[in-house]
Amino acid sequence: MSTLRFRNAVPSDAVRCHEIESSAYEGDEAATLAKIKTRIAQYPQGFLILEDAGHIVGFINSGCAQEVVMSDEAFKELVGHSAEAPNVVIMSVVVDTAQQGKGYSKLLMREFVQRMTALHKETIHLMCKERHVPLYERMGYRYVKPSPSDHGGMAWHEMVMDLPKA
Template identity: 70%
Template sequence: MGTPTFRQAVPLDDARCFEIESTAYEGDEAATLARISKRIAEYPQGFLIMELDGRVIGFINSGCADSVVMSDESFKELVGHDAAAPNVVIMSVVIDSAYQGRGYATTLMRTFVGQMRQAGKKTIHLMCKQRHVDLYARLGYRYVQPSPSDHGGMSWHEMTMDL
């Protein structure tokens, strides 16, 4: 198996990203195809694709804001997004289920963090389920609080990283 490569998303990636997103997230928590297409179109710099042997196997997508309110559902539609703002909000971190458990999520996240540092961003924020809190803590994120968001009918935890 080859070494993963990284690139920014392009519009033609939307269907494959939606496929991965739909299998990775439960019920209503997965972003729609329209939402993924919008994120690629409006902020490709914050939409990192991971490929292995020419196939998209995972991605991270994000937006930026001056002031971060993690429970703001409209931000998932990039309402309030400003590419120049210093704070990054991750909306999805996804690895195709066929490639999970091999360290790809860690490699993907470290690459993303490096790109955001190079871009001069100050913080990265994310929400995750309880089972992922320890993973993100190992990657350098600090636990903030249980989130008031009930996105997708799930309970979430807010985490942040200072860059």
């Protein structure tokens, strides 16, 4: 019997999500606790949690925009976010380091895509490191370009998925 469950984030999840994010991302890549709280408060339907036996093991968080500018640092605090906008911008796809290698990121992404399709979104955008480009291509994203963003002092690559009409 599976003990996995998907749900949207609530404010009390912020500390655990910050712990996971801080342990999984390098340097200044990780969102601050304040940013995570803002993302949960402003767009809970775009903040998907995966639990195993009642414990948070991973999550995806996002915002929505009319026009996507992936290098816009202010958007990471949801400045310019509109829940009704057709384009989703993923800010984090993260699994607890102790839980990696179990396929959780793939499960999270599949559920996230289904939920965004059901919300009638048109595209999902994300940035990733070069080593993750093939992974996201296998999940249905297409490569766009190297990103002008140097978030966290890292090199990033922009990817997009066109969603089917619900």
